[in-house]
Amino acid sequence: MTTIETWINNHESVYKAATRHSFIISIRHGSVDLSSFKRWLGQDYLFVRKFVPFVGSVLVKACKESDDESDMEVILSGLASLNDEISWFKKEAAKWDVQLSAIAPLQTNQNYCRFLESLMQPDVSYAVAITAFWAIEAVYQMSFAHCLEDDAKTPSELREACERWGNEGFGKYCDSLKKIANRCLSKGSNDVQVKAEAMLLQVLELEVEFWSMSDGQIN
């Protein structure tokens, strides 16, 4: 088993809570409250704008610390898709009459963004940062792919959102990130491994809270 597989097994309940949250299940069932979807849209736009500099910091770490040149290309493709994603959020917000410029980040979103900032510090190793990057992307991939399965009743007007993260290409990109993370972790010290596992757990918890915030359960 790879390091990440072992950790996912160790933290199965929070992993499931993050990738099969009631908000996602409600999209899959077609019973989602549209005010929740709009809240998610506005809050996630703000999150993604903070996620870009985090991914930039991972790219810088890869250039300095990686022993494999191809890591840079995978991370760069992630940044390129974030560029498209920001345009998509603007277009989608217009479609739903969501005024992005009027939205303030909710507390849960602020907490997550503060966590991203802590991971941007130079003393955070590449192995820890790339593991966080993989986890953040993988939660969205796993969640939205679930909304696109054959028996899903996802409303047609929400399919495009689900396809952004649930498509096959995004799945392959997440697999590439996972491979890089596992390689770095297998070479990492015990201290790096302990830090990375704790950080993975934190990402999963923050993702659960982000869904709960979107669903209006918390602020």
Ligand SMILES: Cc1ncc(CNC=O)c(N)n1
């Ligand atoms: C809260 C959250 N987590 C993960 C992602 C997926 N990464 C980039 O889009 C996202 N958009 N929002």
